[in-house]
Amino acid sequence: MLHALSDPMRLRIVRELAAGSGDELSCSHFDLPVTKSTTTHHFRVLRESGVIRQVYRGTAKMNGLRRDDLDALFPGLLGALLAAADRQSTRLGVAGLNRPAREGGGRTGRVRPR
Amino acid sequence: MLHALSDPMRLRIVRELAAGSGDELSCSHFDLPVTKSTTTHHFRVLRESGVIRQVYRGTAKMNGLRRDDLDALFPGLLGALLAAADRQSTRLGVAGLNRPAREGGGRTGRVRPR
DNA sequence: CGACTCGTACGATAGCTGTCGTAGTACGGT
DNA sequence: ACCGTACTACGACAGCTATCGTACGAGTCG
Numbered sequence A, B: 001m002l003h004a005l006s007d008p009m010r011l012r013i014v015r016e017l018a019a020g021s022g023d024e025l026s027c028s029h030f031d032l033p034v035t036k037s038t039t040t041h042h043f044r045v046l047r048e049s050g051v052i053r054q055v056y057r058g059t060a061k062m063n064g065l066r067r068d069d070l071d072a073l074f075p076g077l078l079g080a081l082l083a084a085a086d087r088q089s090t091r092l093g094v095a096g097l098n099r100p101a102r103e104g105g106g107r108t109g110r111v112r113p114r
Numbered sequence C: 001c002g003a004c005t006c007g008t009a010c011g012a013t014a015g016c017t018g019t020c021g022t023a024g025t026a027c028g029g030t
Numbered sequence D: 001a002c003c004g005t006a007c008t009a010c011g012a013c014a015g016c017t018a019t020c021g022t023a024c025g026a027g028t029c030g
Helices: A008-019 A036-048 A066-073 A079-094 B007-021 B036-048 B067-073 B078-091
Strands: A023-024 A053-055 A058-063 B024-026 B051-057 B062-063
Touching: A008 A036, A008 A053, A008 A058, A008 A079, A023 A036, A023 A066, A023 B024, A066 A079, A066 B078, A079 B067, A079 B078, B007 B036, B007 B051, B007 B062, B036 B051
Parallel strands: none
Antiparallel strands: A023 A058, A053 A058, B024 B062, B051 B062
């Protein structure tokens, strides 16, 4: 789980999910600066690490944060983590949630161009 | 920081540091199932991610958990994390802290043999 | 039906990283 | 002086993984 959450892109997804008042968002709701393939990859990692739940709801695939399960396993962890991410976000970037997440000096692969 | 803590070996180090009533332990106090080179590597990652503090105390190098700094930056995170690790530890392995950490099916490199 | 959108699967690629071994430095004991 | 301990630096290697592109199936709309 720590590994899953230690990627900026995935942490961003989780934060958006947690911020969403409703609890389920479609994959395409997220406007991530990566291709669809990569998005699928990240959602899979999150699902396989038990952080989110994915269900087909008619035509779209809804993603839900498994908050209760996580809280049962690791009480307080998710909350503290989200709070920490929020604090760091507001400390570094101005825009709250819209942090670039690995702007420029990414550590791996290309990000978008080509 | 999440990345630093998402490695079993490093989490183990941090847990031992946190468990130590005194706050500073020498590198060699830890009996990790890896070579000294790898140990140095992990300590460096922990130091560079700001989780621990290293000071030369005479001949030995003492490692201290930067608990207060971390708590200031991410209130409650470290506590929740350690608690979660403890719970998971007692759930999976019997021996509390002495979990093998990547026994057998490690994902990378060889572990010891050769 | 055809076109479009959403999401997946597969293969490729580059970079990170955990691990090791060997060699080196600093320091204290014999 | 010599050796042992503690730790680091550097190089090598294998595996993971974040990313991309392309191709594909499912479903919706004109």
